[in-house]
Amino acid sequence: MEIALIIVLVVLVILAIVVIVQFNRLRTLAVACDEGLSQIDVQLQRRADLIPNLVETVKGYASHERKVFEDVTKARAAVGSAKTVNEIAAADNQLTAALRGLLAVAEAYPDLKASANFIQLQEELGATENRVAFARQYYNDQVRAINTALTTIPGNFVGPIAKVTEREFYEVEEVSDRATPEVKFG
Template identity: 65%
Template sequence: MEIIIVLGVIALVVLFFVAQYNRLIRLNISVDEAWAQIEVQLKRRADLIPNLVETVKGYAAHEQSTFDAVVTARAKATTASTVADTAAADGMLTQALRGLLAVAEAYPDLKASANFISLQEELATTENKVAFSRQFYNDNVRELNTAVKTVPTNFFAGFAKVTEREFYEVEDPQDRKAPSVKF
């Protein structure tokens, strides 16, 4: 009878261990999946940019510095590899795109162009998907990091080779400034 109780306790401990290990692995995979979704959306946005730049160029050829800023930012965004580098490049690209769209505001014929309108709408949709993907990634990172830091799963994190992950934070100077309101 004592052997059955000891075997039962050992089986429960093993099951608990397996459950915690598998939970950490699932959380880690979820973070990887969420990161892949960010990369897909950023790639989609990067693929839209050359068409948008060419469309605006046709109307505003003398705005070369704006075009150069967008091209440079796109190049950095497509070559970034770490979460921090990708987030920094993403912020830089967002700023450059804002500059490009500001240039477009000065050209009524461009704003009325069906091609430009279509590209702008597609870019806006993609930006929403990028924002959603960032949030999804950060939610998964929060859940993983919480598991890695809290009892009992923190005891199994090393064995599962799962560590804390970095949040995706875009540093956008315009987000830090208070808007000016004039009446």
């Protein structure tokens, strides 16, 4: 009888250790996903903060391009109000398209393309686009890790206990939107 009790206790202790380790792992992965999404927000806000300077620079040369400026302003506002992964991705897509339009307008003005301020803003925008891409990749890597952990044993049993659920990947809507805005120098 004593041996059976010891075996049961050992099995229960091992099971408790497995649950605790998996619980902590899932919570750590959830925090990493939240961090990844936060980094996307930070980089999109950085990009959005560059836009007023870029718009003002372009306006100095192409003030009659009102629709382009309105599109950029609307897209910038959408980034600030997005909350869910899908809303953030949609706002990112909208802002990318608006920036493409703004940079296309700039192509028609050689003096603007030669402006030191415009060149500096384009360089900053290009660097920020790289940061956005890195943040997206980091987030998606974390989502893959947490979703894999939640769909395998013992994660699929411990996930509900840890109150951790599967996350959505950050996706760009159309293949044509996957490219960053083209930045040309003269």
